[in-house]
Amino acid sequence: MKNNILSFLVLSLTAVVLWSCETDKSQQLEKKNWQMVWSDEFNGNSGEAPNAANWTYDIGASGWGNQELQYYTSRPENIQQDGNGNLVITARKESYNGAPFTSARLKSQGLQEFKYGRVEARLKTPYGPGIWPAFWMLGSNINTVSWPQCGEIDIMELKGQLPSIISGTLHGPGYSAGNAITKSYGLQNGRFDNDFHLFAVEWNESSIDFFVDDYMYQRIDRSKVTGEWVFDQSFFLIFNIAVGGNYVGFPTNQTPFPQKMTIDYVRVYKQQ
Template sequence: MKSIKNIINKTGILAFMLLLIFQSCSGGNDSSDDTPVNPAPSNLSVQVEVVGKTAANPNGDGSGKVNLKINAANAISYKVLIDNQLKEITSGDFSYTFTASGTKTYSIIVSAYNAGGQFISSTSSVNIYVARKILWSDEFDVDGAPNSSKWGYNTGTGDGWGNNELEYYTSRPENVFISNGTLKIKAIKEEYMGSHYTSTRMLTKGKFSFKYGRAEVRAKLPVGGGTWPAFWMLGDNIDTAGWPLCGEVDILESVGNNPDVNHSSLHSPGRSGNTPDTKTITVPNSATEFHIYAAEWSAESIKFYVDDNLFYTYVNSASTPFNQNFFLILNLAMGGNFGGTVDPNFTSAIFEVDYVRVYN
């Protein structure tokens, strides 16, 4: 009897435990039917603080910095689309610094995500003032050779550049030097390495490049038929993509056979060689006075100026090559397809540069 009683007791306990387990499982199923495993995010709040914003400076202090405080119920991560860049964060605190100079309006799209990938979004806009500041410059204030940490050289015959130029480019002090606060690139009529002229082509490739901003040169141009000074830019990917897929931006181009006229042009696939993307402006006394030649470049446009007078606006877009890093070039060519016939009385000429500056 005692044995049977023990069996009954054990059986009752086992049945009771099975009942509890069943009820627990059943209750869990009922709960999952009524309450989602990952509740959808809700109540998205985005607060945008413009650093340095005051009544006197409603668009900020010029730093371009904004701080975002983001919060949403049931969210574990956020995505922020700002200044055409997508940022993914897990914290609700986010800071960003705009770099394009001037006062502009930007949209900010914030999405909050739960663990199941559901999201809720909010769009806002902000006005930001970014003060212009120098990213890179050479003031050419130390006599001697150009700064080797900033400039390298293309050397060799001019016809190697595809323009049928007549010079041989060197890095010799006879052709390039700094004195009295300015850079001098000197073209010389002389027999050298099979060419009849020498000059210099210097560039920042591998040392400095940038994407978007303002590039400017303050320069005095050479005199003489056949001279062809230039300040321009090429895409960093030229070695892999080639020209014109890399893109080319000519900020200053002038020829001695048509003095006091500046050409600003862009070259890209299908629009190279005799590109239709070009404009000219008259620059009086360009060989006797310094003038500032500049391009302001953004994802939307490239604007060309002489002495801060806007004379050409190119509409940029995502389909052009002008949305990557570019490096700078200074050179003085002789003759060629654009430079034209060299004056038979030419002996030498100097392309004089006060400074080169790149701003945000």
């Protein structure tokens, strides 16, 4: 996603994998001996905020470098645990501090940051024109070197008007915004807003692999990247729903509100 990003290349120029893991196993990786080192299962009571030891928030309506329309808040109207083991981020159509929509952007910056391993979240996306959910990571040095030098790993982002297709992307110096390294994955049957799906990356010093439901649809090798590789440092996690923006376009009269991203869990593993 995000800071100072121009529109991605249109999907017709992006390789879209149009088969599910049930129909093609050719890109499955060998089983690895993972050990979970951190997780948030979101098992709080209904209406509770996420654990402050793990999460903080971005607040405001700056457009976020993409002409986005929402005001990010930390209100329970926009983010809360549901009492059933989920965290729910809600985008609403409402006037708030001069913005026409509200939502939430949750981040682990300064609290939980990770270098290498498997990072995964099980979640169900929102949908609709102009709705832009994402599960992603930024380099922990962003306040020192800025974007895209800090690096960005988009584990999952979705255009709400295309609810069967997600994208996984890397941004870095020399390959950011419209020149980002990206690939999309489409469900052959179904939509990402109808059921929970597992989105993950497996990341080491030489490559980053992207998964949907444990199907690897993209591998990005360090040796093949034209530009500086900046993924050898710690990164923090982000979940958000943007409304509008360069990447996804803007809501229409057919966009239903409120829209929810429901997150079952997020987990981080290291290899034993």
